[in-house]
Every structure is written in C-alpha cells, then in structure tokens.
Amino acid sequence: MYKSIIFDIGGVMVDFDPKAYLVDRLCSAEMEEKVYDLTFGSEEWKKLDAGLISRFEGNATMLKNAQAAGCEFEVQGVLDDWTHILRPRHRMIELVRRLKNHGYCVYYLSNIPEDILELLTARGVLDQFDGGVASCEVHINKPDARIYQALLDKYSLKADECVFIDDNLANVQAAFALGFAGIQMKESVGTLVRSLATCNVTLR
Incomplete structure (x- = not known):
C-alpha cells in the first residue's frame, strides 16, 4: 500500500522545457545546441543544482565559456530571461492538494x-507539500541514489510505500531500482492520474 507520493518540481509542478524555450528564442538549430550546452546542459548548471556554486559564480563561468565560443550575447540573454518559463502548473498543485486531502503524504x-527554490517557494508552488529534499540542500543531484535515500531518511519513509513522479526517465529508473514505484510524467495530468490509479492511488 502506497502512503507517500513524491513529485519532481521542474517539468512536473512547473513548466520547464529549456530546449523548447531555446527553439523559440534562437530559431537556429546550431545556435540552440551551442547555447544549451553552455547553459542548461553545462557542468555549471549541475553545480548550481547541487548548491556547489552561487548563481553569480555559475553565470560568470557560463558567460566566460560563451565568450570563448563566440555566443556571449545569446547566452547573456538566456541567463537574464529564462526564469519566466517556470510557470506553475495549477492542475498539478490541485492534484497535490487532493492527494493530501485523501490521506496521502506528499513530498x-x-x-x-x-535561488529557484526560494523563487518557487515565494510563489506558493510548494505550499501544499508536507516537505521535501532539494539537491541544493544536500549537494547531490538525481539520479544519484543518495538523494533518494536522503528523503527516505529525513521523513522515515519506506521506498516500497512511495510513488515517485518525474519527467526524466533516468530519475524514475533510479527510484525504481531503490524500491519506489516510478511514474514518468507526460504532458497530461489526466494521464498521470490514470497511472496513479494503476498503483491503487485513487482520488475517489
């Protein structure tokens, strides 16, 4: 019996599709790939997620690398503008509320x-959750098994009583390997609700 439902944030609770954003912004496949590798796909981005460098340090290094690659202007524009793509998914927030009202713990x-955790907290995206673990707090990124274990330990959870939802398949597979039920989030909230029902997690 599943007692706890665990959600990723980017791509699940809020919109986050950097490649689509770059397509709309740059309209050049070659430049889109180059800018992605210098920003969202960079080592600096992973270090930001893990809380190992500050936003100032990360942006400075990304801009230095962009200058060397001849696209400082494009990268600067992305770094100045990208957070607007983090639009809260209100139907997902409502789903979290409903699950909680049906007796499930939600993390x-x-x-x-x-900085993004603080931004989304201020916007109320995380208000319905009973708690959670952010990579910047524990200095470990998914799909490293240690971040999943950090959540289990923090809230005394059992993996086989948890359903984990993420848009990234590798992250879902890592959770599954630890004993979680795993669901890869697609576009439709209705599809997610049906997938939860296959785990006997219902909202009736």
Missing part, C-alpha cells in the same frame, strides 16, 4: 538551485 524531490 518533493528536485534538482534545483537555491
């Missing part, structure tokens, strides 16, 4: 930098 487990 988040996310790769997320400190």
